[in-house]
Amino acid sequence: MDCMKTLPLDQLMKYVYPELYKIDALIYHARNSNISSNQDDDEDEDEPLPELPRLQLSAEHLDSRSIFLMDCGTLIMIYVGLNVPPDVLEAVLGISSTAELGDYVYGLPNVVSNENDVLKRFILRLNYDKPYSALVQIIRDTSTAKGQFIERLTDDRSESSLSYYEFLQHIRAQVK
Numbered sequence: 001m002d003c004m005k006t007l008p009l010d011q012l013m014k015y016v017y018p019e020l021y022k023i024d025a026l027i028y029h030a031r032n033s034n035i036s037s038n039q040d041d042d043e044d045e046d047e048p049l050p051e052l053p054r055l056q057l058s059a060e061h062l063d064s065r066s067i068f069l070m071d072c073g074t075l076i077m078i079y080v081g082l083n084v085p086p087d088v089l090e091a092v093l094g095i096s097s098t099a100e101l102g103d104y105v106y107g108l109p110n111v112v113s114n115e116n117d118v119l120k121r122f123i124l125r126l127n128y129d130k131p132y133s134a135l136v137q138i139i140r141d142t143s144t145a146k147g148q149f150i151e152r153l154t155d156d157r158s159e160s161s162l163s164y165y166e167f168l169q170h171i172r173a174q175v176k
Contacts, residue, residue: 014073020055021069030114058155076134079149082141091115098140105138
């Protein structure tokens with residue numbers, strides 16, 4: 001309830017209904033652009049990032065071979081699938097398998113790679129209009145923290161609760 005009273009409206013909207021991105025396009029962009037690790041950092045900053053489509057907040061979009069980013073306003077969660085290729089894990093997170101990730105990992109590691117730099121630039125772009133930068137949490141598929149990520153997939157329907165759309169319809173009916 002404190003968030004409802006204190007967060008700016010745009011951050012409150014992300015808190016209630018986060019933005020979900022599949023960051024494979026960023027990794028593909030970093031690997032296929034003409035950036036080399038020996039070039040000046042100033043040239044890297046000028047290259048535009050690809051626009052990533054926002055995904056619906058549903059588990060049907062999750063893939064065990066991909067990495068996903070969820071912007072919740074005050075928290076950015078990076079969800080690492082169980083079968084992400086080792087070369088991608090090495091380039092983005094500096095690890096060779098998801099087993100090397102702890103249950104609760106905060107902050108993006110400093111890895112010298114184009115993929116890591118592009119992901120950091122994307123996070124900076126997400127944080128640009130925020131009053132303060134969001135905390136970054138990395139969650140692996142088999143982590144105990146996976147529930148924190150899954151519970152924010154509000155478009156999924158379960159037998160005991162309404163989907164987000166049904167919830168809005170229920171509120172609308174109650175207001176009338």
